[in-house]
Amino acid sequence: MNTLSAIRTTNQIVGRIAPGMAARMARRLLMRPRVNPPRSFESDAYADAERITFRFGLAGWRWGGPGPVVLALHGWQGRPSQFKHFVKPLVEAGRQVIALEAPAHGRSPGREAHPLLFAEALIEAAGELRGIEAVIGHSMGGAAALIALDKHRFTDKAVIVGAPAAMDRVLGRFADFVGLPASARDTFFDVVDRHVGVPARELDMARVGPRLPVNGLIVHDRDDDMVPFSEGVALSQSWLRAEFLPTAGLGHRLVLADPLVVGRAVRFITGAEA
Secondary structure (H helix, E strand, C coil), X not given: CCHHHHHHHHHHHHHHHCHHHXXXXXXXXXXCCXXXXXXXXXXXXXXXXXXXXXXXXXXXXXXXXXXXXXXXXXXXXXXXXXXXXXXXHHHHCCCEEEEEECCCCCCCCCCCCCHHHHHHHHHHHHHXXXXXXXXXXXXXXXXXXXXXXXXXXXXXXXXXXXXXXXXXXXXXXXXXXXXXXXXXXXXXXXXHHHHHCCCHHHCEHHHHHHHCCCEEEEEEECCCCCCCHHHHHHHHHHCCXXXXXXXXXXXXXXXXXXHHHHHHHHXXXXXXXC
């Protein structure tokens, strides 16, 4: 029996006998990220980068010299090196790329994280930076960018890649993934809501979209096996100032390495639309 099978079996048993215990176990599993090292093709991503640290210990990496800032945030259990393919063309276009290590990831402090903490990290970094031209967010980092921009407009452009549109659906998919029985699901939602401090149903990017005061580029792959394509469609239908770039055959992570996606994002950020 592999680890996932063991987790699912345990949740099925405990969830029926003690749903509260199963819900708390699932909440910890959800919010405590594992460390994932860079993939082999990302190994040289930090060769020309500088480590940086913001107030309160938030960590990140900087590429390029003085120039307009492109702020980037990875997704759950992600890392800055996933933006490797964006760095070179942006730096060549005179931009400075700063990619954060989200809370509880990399060198940034914390044992647990959730979308609001990701969003607070962006706002914290933005408060120490000047001239932020755009933000790029992947997966949870994309959802966090929208939450952050709804609270504090620190840039006029956002590139959102493979991001969920509604956090309650994220929780539902996670509950299915770890095998929580119906008897424990409502308790799981309640436990997460109390821990985060905001009900998951209120973290709905489709509600935020109509009032977002920034221009956007939404990228979502039809074959994304982590965040369904329908999430990108929902976001694109609500965010009136955003363009939608659907892709296919790239999945959830390789979309960040696709030359056409990178090129379109760079042109959107720099204004070089020709």
